[in-house]
Amino acid sequence: HPLDIFAHLMVGSEGTLGFLSEVTLHTIDDPTLKTMGMALFDSVGSSVAALPLLVDAGADAIEMLDDASLRTAKYLDNPPYDPNHIQKNSSALLFEFQKWHINEIQQLAESIPHDLSNVGGQLPLGMISDEHQRNQLWNIRKGLYPTVGSMRKKGTSVITEDLCYDYRDLPKVVNELKSICHQWQYDDAVIFGHAKDGNLHFAASIDLNTSEGEKRFEGLIQDMAELTVGKFDGSLKAEHGTGRNMASFVEYEWGGALYDIMWKIKNLADPNSILNPDVLLAKDSKIHVKNLKKMPLVSDEVDLCVECGFCEPVCPSKDLTMTPRHRIAVQREIAGGNADPSVLNKYLYDGIDTCATDGLCEMACPVNIDTGSYVKSLRQGSVSRIGKWVSIWSAKHFASTQFMVRSMLGIGKSLESLLGSTIWASIFGLLNKIGFPYHWNDKIPRVANNFSIYNGIDREVWVYFPTCLSRVFAGNDQNASIVDTLVDISKKVGISLEIPPGINAYCCGQPYSSKGYDTAAAISQEKTIDLLWQSSKHGEIPILIDTSPCTHQLRHSNATLKAETIAKLEQLNIVDIIPFLNQCIDKMNLPKLERKIVLHPTCSTEKMGHVDAFKELAEKCTEHVEIPTHWGCCGFAGDRGLIVPELNLSATSHELLDTKGLMKGYSTSRTCEVGMMSHSELNYESVAFLVKEYLNQSVN
Ligand code: SF4
Ligand code: SF4
Known part of the structure; x- marks a missing residue:
């Protein structure tokens, strides 16, 4: 049916014929067993000659890397080979086999190195089946674009091109592409691709800030199009979009007759030319060098942004206001003097x-x-003098700050009980209307009870830094204390937790740093690191932190600290609650609790690489553990959820849909737990309570 043909055209039309509002993807199985290798050859020609061998053996992926691509491994922390020994004009094939049966993998692991050496290929690392090592090798390929992106001069952009040829032409094509890049001074270009499909990519940085840079760009694209279409009868696109960059060459590639048919279809589907104008089909033969986007400098922190948008899906404000890419792109417009004044106000x-x-x-x-x-630095620029003064006073007198917060929370919760949640929330609503920034949230816990200090002598001693969140907020809906809970757990496993004296005067600095109060954050951290230095006997004793964002904040301080404080910090053994609890129950073999629970890993848990350990911990304690598919930042961010509650609502909306049918939620930060409870009936608390329940079975 003609409409079936049209449906296929829609798929490749890049939004020029319409848009797809819903897509169902039929996925394929991912075999459990994999083995891979990296074969080095002295030239692109010899690597291409080896391709049929790998194709016939059933390789599922074969990527070719040129010598410049191979040398980028020098930017990896632990390169799997010595990038300084890569010879000029050499090349490599990175290949992988995916199978369901171990026999097949073993056979390939034996035969492939031998077969490849017969055609001049060397496998310096042999065949690799271990997942971690395989990822290391694939990271070289995946890292090519970011490497070019991060090595480029600030203010320049990155271009990736996508060309396709008969794979037998690749040796000549790669040589000629290299000369074109050299001629137009794109000397940082790397060439790589899906070799068995003849699909080549290259990535290079381009400077579009000067007319000279624009000319070089035009020359590069023109020569590349002539090489591909005129000389090798290839295709100017394989798997990427034609976009505006190649729209000027579509007629050259396909010929006038087909080009006219394309325009007829376009005019039928979009008679007013409103769908993605100038993409794929353009009347202007110079469209690819018009309206080129400049990259004005904004700040060292974000100038390398290539506006790729990879960061957008993880951003909790993506459905409410902006994504990280938007935040940077708008700043560039402001720096380039192109922003309307209303944009400046809205940006706040x-x-x-x-x-x-x-x-x-x-x-x-x-x-x-x-x-x-970067946003924190923008907040820093807008703090008032009085705000700065108050923050510094508060950091220096943190015990008084904590006392005030506890008192206000106590009064608020008492009035809420007395008047009822609805009336109390309405009173707060009136206060908000006259400018009070904090909104009331009925899921805010009660004030934490004073905790007891345990001085038992056990076989192992740890310093315990109860964070201000655990000192201010009750740990769960039963008003239990997270501090007492951790002390109980430790006693059961023979660990003595020692809480430094005067703990109420200390904080990790996060509440100040997130608001842009840098000096106050630094004061807090200096004090706390000194305290931990003394109480841990200069780093000898491990230090437990009960709230993951505070662990991360202390370990990765971005405040301006004194050199001697940084030296002390580097020697401290700061341990987050998740590995600590894992250690506590590592050797236990108690029955699992029967319940269906859900975990909310905090952003810091993810950043510290503890998500798997969190799941292992919970799975040791319970029968059924889930991490929601749409897990992400809850947007509560300390007290931000009380200032802009709509951020928390928007950020958790997808994740909470995944928690249906589950009995309880666990996390490792009291404010994130409040964030998860704010728009759900599910109760969240620290995973320490789960571990305590699990351990209590040993007593029963
Ligand atoms: S758009 Fe996002 S992911 Fe891409 S470079 Fe910029 S900040 Fe990084
Ligand atoms: S909300 Fe989070 S993910 Fe989004 S820009 Fe800010 S820090 Fe990045």
């Missing part, structure tokens, strides 16, 4: 106030940009 809320500063964007970013840290 959209860009700054609704950023949770959780830093999850950094984990997804190929060039490691932490937009949250």
Whole structure:
């Protein structure tokens, strides 16, 4: 049916014929067993000659890397080979076999190195089946784009191109592409690709800030198009979009007759030319060198952003206001003098106030940009003198600050009980209308009871730093104390937790740093690190922190600390609650509790690489553990959830849908637990309570 043909055209139309509002993907099985290798050859020609051998053996993936690509491994922490020994013009094939039966994997692991050596290939690392080592090798391939991105001059952009040829032409094509890149001074270009499909990519940095840079870009694209279409009868696109960059060459590639048919279809589907104009089909033969986007410098923290958008899915404000990419792109518009004044005002809320500063964007970013840290620096620039003074006073007198917070919380909770939640929330609503920034949240816990200090002599001593969250808020809906709970657990496993004297005067600095009060954050951290240095006997005794964001904050301080404090910090053995509890029950073999629970790993748990350990801990204690598919930052971010509660609502909406039918939620930060409870009936508390229940079975 003609509409079936049209449906297929839609798939490749890049939004020029319509848009897909819903897509169902039929996925394929992912075999459990894999083995891979990296074969080095002295030239692209010899690597291409080896391709049929790997294709015939049934390789599922074969990637080719040129010598420049191979040398980028020098930017990895532990390169799996010596990148300094890569010879000029050499090349490599990175290949993987995926199978269901171990016999098949074993046979390939034996035969492939031998077969490849017969055609001039060397496997310096042999065949690799271990997942960690395989990931290390694949990271070289995956890291090519970010590496070019992070090595480029600030203010320049990164281009990745996607070309396709008969695979037998690849040796000549790679040589000619290298000369074109050299001629137009793209000397940082790396060439790689899906070799068995003849699909080549190259990535290079481009400077579009000067007319000279624009000319070089035009020359590169023109020569590349002529090489691909005119000389090798290849295709200007394989798996990427044609976009605007190649729209000028579509007629050259396909010829006038087909080009006219394309325009006829376009005009039928989009008679007013409103769908993605100038993408794929453009009347202007110079469209690829018009409206080129400049990259004005904004700040060292974000200037390397390539606006790829990889960070967007993880951002808790993505459905409410902006994503990290938006935050940076708008700042560039402002720096370039192109922003409307209304944008500046809107940016205060959209860009700054609704950023949770959780830093999850950094984990997804190929060039490691932490937009949250950048937003903190913008907040710093807008703090008032009085705000700064108050924050410094509060950090210096933290015991008084904590006393005030506990008192206000106590009064608030008492009035809530007396008047009822609805009336109390309405009173708060009126206060908010006249400018009081904090909103009432009925899921805020009661004030924590004073905890008891345990001085038992056990075989193992740890310093315990109860965070201010655990000192202010009750740990669960039964008003139990997380501090007492951790002390109980420790006693049961023969650990003595020693709480440093005068603990109420100390804080990790997170409440100040997230608001841009840098000096106050540094004062807090200096004090706390000194305290931990003394109480841990200069780093000899491990230190337990009961709240993951505080563990991360202390370990990865971004405040300006004195050199001697940094030296002390580096020697401290700061341990987060998750590995601590895992250690406590590691050797236990008690029956699992029968309940269906859900975990909410905090952003810091993810950043510290503890999500798997968190799941293992919970699975040791209970029969059924889930981490929601849509798990992410809850957007509560300390007290931000009380200032912009809509951020928390928006951030948790998908995750909470995944918690249906589950009995209880566990996390490792009291404010994140409040964030998860704010718009759900599910009760969340620290995973320490789960571990205590698990251990209590040994007594019963
Ligand atoms: S900040 Fe986001 S858009 Fe910018 S480079 Fe990183 S992931 Fe890409
Ligand atoms: S820190 Fe969080 S909220 Fe801010 S831009 Fe990054 S992911 Fe988004």
